[in-house]
Amino acid sequence: MNLVEFRDVKKYYKMGEVTIKAVDGISFSIEKGSFTVVVGSSGAGKTTVLNILGGMDSCTEGQVLVDGRDISKLSEKELVLFRRHEIGFVFQFYNLIQNLTARENVELATQICKDTIDAEKALQSVGLADRMDNFPAQLSGGEQQRVSIARALAKKPKLLLCDEPTGALDYNTGRNILKLLQKRSREDGLTVVLITHNTAITPMADRVIKMGSGKIVSDTINEHPVSVDDIEW
């Protein structure tokens, strides 16, 4: 069953006289519970896809169905609720609130949702049970990204979107984060969409969508995804 379906989605930006086609008519679908990686070089339009999917940006044309609902038709307010209840987001730079402890950062998300995972449990699940009362500045990059993931997971999202989650991390820490994401996907049946320019990690995905110049270059289903531990780059 497809959780996400893009139907001929286009996103044009007008910069004065020039029209930039950030996304130029793409269609794909993502099955529920799958782990999808969107790869492409800078400017391939993968971030735009993620933004549209996350309800942060609207498409110029086409339909975006999430769990059967066309989110391209939603109003601003509906999009807010869509983000709040259905999307979890993991940023490249973690985007933790510096003035809040790890637990409070998670609580920031749970405060506004109804059906949530307890902040402590969420942090436990990412392996940060003993750093809960630390401020972001007191945590390492990997730990901060874990807090960020815990924050996303605590909302019990339908869809977890990750924007280069390892981009700001060193190799090993990056692997751990990817492992964590894969584990959550496998164990909890969470649908994960991960954006990266690093093609090396594609084998871990159930599905790999390659983008270039706003178009889908290839859309392959990985019949045998491998564990992160087996990937080297």
Place this chain on the structure above:
Amino acid sequence: MSKMLFKNMLRDIGRTKARFISIMLIIMLGVGFLVGVNSTAPSMYAVVDEYYADKNLMDFRLISTVGFSEEDVKAVENTEGVEDVMPSYFCDVLTKGDTGSVIRLHAIPKKFGDYKEINSLTLKEGRMPQAPNETVIGASRFGDYELGDTISFFSPTEDADLSQMLSVTEFKIVGVVDSPLYISFERGSTNVGSGKVSAYMMIPMESFCADRYTDLYVTFGELRGLEPYSEEYSDLRDKLGERLELTSDTRVQTFVREEVESAQASIDEAKATLQSERSKAEKGFAEAQDELDAGRKALQEETSSAQKTLAAAKEKIDAGALELHSGKEEFAAEIAKAQQDIENTEAQLKKGEEEISNAKKDMKEGILSVAQKFGISREQIEAFYGEKDMLSAEDVESVAAYARIYKVSVEAQLKEAEEDLDLLLAQLKAQGIDPAENPKYISALELRDALSEKLFALLDFIDNGASQLLLAVETIATQESTLNTAKAQLSEATAALDAEIQQAEKKFAQAEAELESAWEEYTLGVKALETNQKEAEALLEKAQQEIDSKSAEAESEFEKAEEELKKAQQELDSIPEPQWLCNTRDSSPGYSSYEDDVERVTAVGKVFPIFFLLVAVLVCVTTMTRLIEEQRSDLGAFTTLGYRKSSITAKYIAYCISATVVGSAVGILLGIFSIPFVIFNAYRMLYSSLPKLVLTVDAGSAVIAIVVAMLCTSGVAYLTCRSLLRKEPATLLRPKAPKPGKRIFLEHVGFIWSRLGFFSKVTVRNIFRYKVRFFMTVLGVAGCTALIVAAFGLYGSINDVIDKQFGKVFTYDAVAAVDSDTSEAEFKEHFMSDSRIDSAVRCRQTLVAVNSTERGYYDDTYICVPENMQEFEKMVHLQQRKGGDKIEIGTKGVVLSEKLARNMGVWVGDKVSVVEKGVKVRPEVVGICENYLYGYVYMSPELYAEYFGEAPEYNVVMFTKAEDADILSDAMAEEFLAKDFVRGISFVEDSIKAFSEMIGSLNYVVLVMLVCAGALAFVVLYNLTNINIAERKREISTLKVLGFKDTETSAYIYRENLLLSLLGTGAGLVLGVWLLRFIISTVEIDMLMFGREIHFTVFIISAVLTLVFAAIVNIIMHFRIKKIDMVESMKSVE
């Protein structure tokens, strides 16, 4: 700074427009306010400087107790250094019906000789007088009158005659003017009437008829070019004043020698002359009286002799009349008898006539009755008669002839009838008919019988009747002739009698006429006598009157002359001690208070703008710090490229300076073109005669403000750059490590922290995280609140003056000014027993000079001595302001009003000097009472009597109206003014109205403060929120990605703002109280005490208004937050 850096700076300005503008705005506000307020005082001085010079305001106004002669003027002209001299007149007069308002009349300034005109007027409306009975009135008190009104003046004191001063006392108002002598609404005080001059008017020089000038205006050349209120001016003026004093001394001595002594001599001489003239005149009148009395006696004698002659004549006439009367009566009796005889004879004759006429009638009847039988018709008989009443003998013959003819016819008829009868008898017999039974026969028989009878009668007449008739006719004719003879005799007798009567009557008439003429003569005589007497008497009377009136006239003339002499003596005696008063400009009402007012503005200018500038600088500091911090990577890049630190720093300094310069320039322009004008226009309500503001920029403060602003902003830029540039370029290129989160002390206070909600915790922690912003926001908001508190507090305090003075301290409804010699009975009759008046009390209330040391006197200070304490306490509540304890006046000392006591620096137990009626006393202060308007010294009548040696002369009546009486009407005022001992009446309601108008100008100041407060709140809050949002863009966009609604996102930020605003408001309320106290102590004038309480509502309004300002800023910011793109969250940390 290289070209690239310059370009980069320009681009920075473009990119950070909001920030650049906000630095500009806050600098503009701070610098503009500082320069604006500081330029106000110099501008206000410049206005009067120019105005006084333009109008050639006098430096000295000499007033003499005895006036100035031409020689006096000349002496002043010759005083060394005097430039212009202008002698003039003035006097104080009362208007009738207008509560006896005192009007000061001045002569319209007029060039004297070759000198320049002094104190020139400005015509504001209408025209200048062209006739002696026209006047122009000083502008600001113009309200009571209208152009074209005619106004009459009355002498303010009963013993002074206005006509000695003015040749006209009724004037028509033709124009409105401003005089430099009266720059404010103040009109000064006077020693007549109510003690206060209510308006001044200017009348032509010619309308004054006094022989000596009353005042003399003088200017000195050396004083020109000196600023009017400067020390140089007053020092030099005092020195020059001494010269005038010298002149004055000389002239005063001359006056005593020339005027007073010579006047006494001439009075004495006149007295002697009067005495001799008087006795001479009296003698003349006595002689004339004697002559007249002799004339009167002669007249009496003449009259009585004439009366005697007339009486004799009258007697004679009366006797004649009696005789005539008896003669007439006798004659009348004789005539009556003769007439009786004639009447009897007439009756007999009438009887005889009747008998004859009856006989004639009978005869006619007889003839008529017979005639028919003889076949003579009635007509025929009548024809015989014709006009006559009896037939003549011929007629009888004719009748007999008729009868004879008729006898022949009757005989024939009888024969025929007999024949017929016989024939018929035969016929009847032949027929066998009894003739006796036949009608035909019977009728025929009858006919024959009738005819035969007729015949017999005829025969009788012819034989006897005719002759008898003839005889009768003859008899009657005889009788008739006898009767006619008798008749003729009678008429003769009658005619004789008539002639006799006529004759007698003629005689009588003659006698009567004679009598009549005699009577006429007599009455003429009587009348003539009367007329003569009357005429003579009238002449005498006239002569008497003439003597009387002439003597009375002479007497009054003498008395008048005596009176005049007495008056002249009195006048001479009353000539005050000759003295010249050498007044300076300070004596002009409003002149020195203008300086005080300008100084007040200066004082305000010292505090407010510095506060504003401080806030401005702080805002710039935070903004610049943030700007440079944001551009750390640029700094790194430039450094790496090899730019010198100094040129990089220069770029930011240039950024600051351009913002500061532009902001300062705009601010100074806005400031100097608004604030001095607003403040001056507010003051112009008091100083309405001043011309428009002459803007004088306080260059010093402008330079200082710009320099301070520049130093602060560029100093911040320099320091921030330096601290950044000290680091390795590589460090700069790396994003700045975000400021780590920190626990705050509150988190250790578990019982509070655990109670806070999640978002509250975040808010509290954030507030403490950004300490500069915390401080800035609180300061800005507090400043705003403080300004509002001060503004509304000031408004309330000013209004309290009215509310408390007339609501709490004075509770009477009206005050009537009465003649000081009004008796107690009059007071009781007109006030106590008036049912519309609830209670009334008499007081002595008059302007007095009061002081504690030699520090000078205080304007508008009254002494008040109530007659009856019990009644007085119902209307004037003497109590302590704090605590409200009642104060008794008592007999030991005086009670002072609070402001007066404070001005003098005295307290209970101290002694003060009070000068009343020229007597100076030093009572002890026994109490200090709440009072807001003017100054009062309350004294008991007992103490007054003890000090001044006489009972107080009560000159005002305070009264309250009965509950349901409608007393506060014009009709009521008129009614009271109609009483001749009432000089004026004023209702508290009117006072409240007048005072409200006066202090209305201060509302502008309140408005300015409110606008400033709003501007401050906006700029500070906008700026800080703007920085806050800019700094936290990433955080905000993250929240949005997490699914926060716009409102929730804004609320996340605003919780901090709200808390800071609340803290700032709280601080501001406290600050506001201090600020208000400062303003009140600066702005308050001597005659006023503002309310000292701040109403609770002021705090509420101020807090609410501040929060409303904050809310408006937050609403604007909400749209900025809404616009933040979520994509920001994806960006790497810069």
